[in-house]
Amino acid sequence: MAYTNSPLITYTKLSPNNSGQRKYPITRISIHCVVGQLSVETLGDVFTSKKRQVSSNYGIGYDGKIAMYVPESNRSWCTSNSDNDNRAITIEVASDTTSPYAVKDVAYKSLLDLVADICKRNGKTKVVWIADKTKALAYTPAANEMVLTVHRWFANKSCPGDYLYSRHAAIAAEVTKRLGGSDSKSSGSSTFTPYLVKVTAAVLNVRKGPGTGYAIQTQVRKNEVFTIVSEEKGWGKLKSGAGWIRLSYTAKKK
Numbered sequence: 001m002a003y004t005n006s007p008l009i010t011y012t013k014l015s016p017n018n019s020g021q022r023k024y025p026i027t028r029i030s031i032h033c034v035v036g037q038l039s040v041e042t043l044g045d046v047f048t049s050k051k052r053q054v055s056s057n058y059g060i061g062y063d064g065k066i067a068m069y070v071p072e073s074n075r076s077w078c079t080s081n082s083d084n085d086n087r088a089i090t091i092e093v094a095s096d097t098t099s100p101y102a103v104k105d106v107a108y109k110s111l112l113d114l115v116a117d118i119c120k121r122n123g124k125t126k127v128v129w130i131a132d133k134t135k136a137l138a139y140t141p142a143a144n145e146m147v148l149t150v151h152r153w154f155a156n157k158s159c160p161g162d163y164l165y166s167r168h169a170a171i172a173a174e175v176t177k178r179l180g181g182s183d184s185k186s187s188g189s190s191t192f193t194p195y196l197v198k199v200t201a202a203v204l205n206v207r208k209g210p211g212t213g214y215a216i217q218t219q220v221r222k223n224e225v226f227t228i229v230s231e232e233k234g235w236g237k238l239k240s241g242a243g244w245i246r247l248s249y250t251a252k253k254k
């Protein structure tokens with residue numbers, strides 16, 4: 001899958017503090033607390049300082065503004081762990097300077113939007129939070145799953161702070177809901193609720209099965225609306241029976 005960047009960013013300041021192209025596909029998101037109610041501009045000054053040797057892919061200011069410092073294609077220097085940084089999109093969120101390092105409501109809202117956007121563009125329909133370091137790091141995510149990891153697992157830090165850490169289960173559930181997935185591991189297909197999507201790509205292939213390995217049956221066009229009756233690996237089955245479409249090229253109708 002080609003790397004893309006979030007359309008939600010309103011500020012970009014590229015940091016030299018990165019390792020170039022990441023070694024592994026994106027399967028994780030690591031949320032951090034800044035320990036300061038900073039703006040995205042000030043955070044950008046910190047992350048572009050070669051002396052500081054730190055960066056993140058994205059930052060969220062105290063006012064909810066979203067910035068990019070390292071493109072998603074590249075490994076940021078954020079979680080003190082090469083293996084994690086090579087797999088994760090890292091997000092720094094402006095926070096208080098003392099425990100529990102609370103973040104403003106508007107910043108938290110932006111965080112949910114950004115996590116959902118990252119998942120969607122990277123073909124993920126489910127966010128997985130396993131609050132046990134050993135189990136989480138040993139977990140092999142399915143193709144449609146994004147795993148949350150935290151800095152405190154890799155360094156002697158409280159990051160992302162108890163305010164955000166205690167919300168990780170809620171973040172996973174809320175974003176999974178927005179992505180149209182299920183937050184229950186044992187959910188069966190019988191519980192699937194059909195929903196409408198609008199095509200956002202100019203032209204989108206309809207394939208016989210959920211993957212690019214299946215034959216193209218037909219094509220659909222931008223702004224056409226379809227009912228999805230089943231999901232698999234980021235693909236949605238059309239109610240018409242015409243086949244499957246990639247859900248990352250559609251927008252869910254509300």
Ligand SMILES: [Zn+2]
Pocket residue numbers: 031032033078079151159160
């Ligand atoms: Zn951190």
